[in-house]
Amino acid sequence: LVDLRVDDHPEPLKELRRLLKVHRAYEHMNAGDLALEKGDVDGALREYGAAEAMFPENLEMQYWHAVSLANIDRLDEALPVFKRVFAKDPNWKTLTPRLIPCGLLNVTAEQLAAIMEE
Incomplete structure (x- = not known):
């Protein structure tokens, strides 16, 4: 069951489909x-x-996928994803070192340097 409202949208059915797709994509992220x-x-x-696959243009999903790969010591797979995300939106690069003190990114200083070079 998903509670969505689209009363004020000019194309409510189209918007409902889009929102449901977003919801389902984030369910996959949570399951991951x-x-x-x-x-x-x-x-x-x-x-x-x-x-x-549902939202190939969504940088947030790509970014957290890369963070997860880095956290399980698969940095070689994470680096190209970080590079792609950082090229499209440098704000993600700014965020990256801030994840270490709060425990969301668990990498060494050398690994962080490699990520930030991307």
């Missing part, structure tokens, strides 16, 4: 996070991939 917490890396990557 839960899979990682349980140690199911393959399941997490499948879920992240499903979300990104």
Whole structure:
């Protein structure tokens, strides 16, 4: 069950479809996070991939996928994703070092330097 309102939209059915798609994509992202917490890396990557397939232009999904890859020591896979995201929106690059003190990004200083070079 999803509670969405589109009363004031000029094309409510079209907007409802879009919002439902966004909701479902973020459900995949959340499922990926839960899979990682349980140690199911393959399941997490499948879920992240499903979300990104639904919204390939969504930088937030790509960014958090890259963070998750970095956190499980798969930096070689994360770096090209970081590079692509940073090229499209440098604000994500600004955010990246701020994730370390709060424990959302668990990388060494060398790994962070590699990410920031992207």
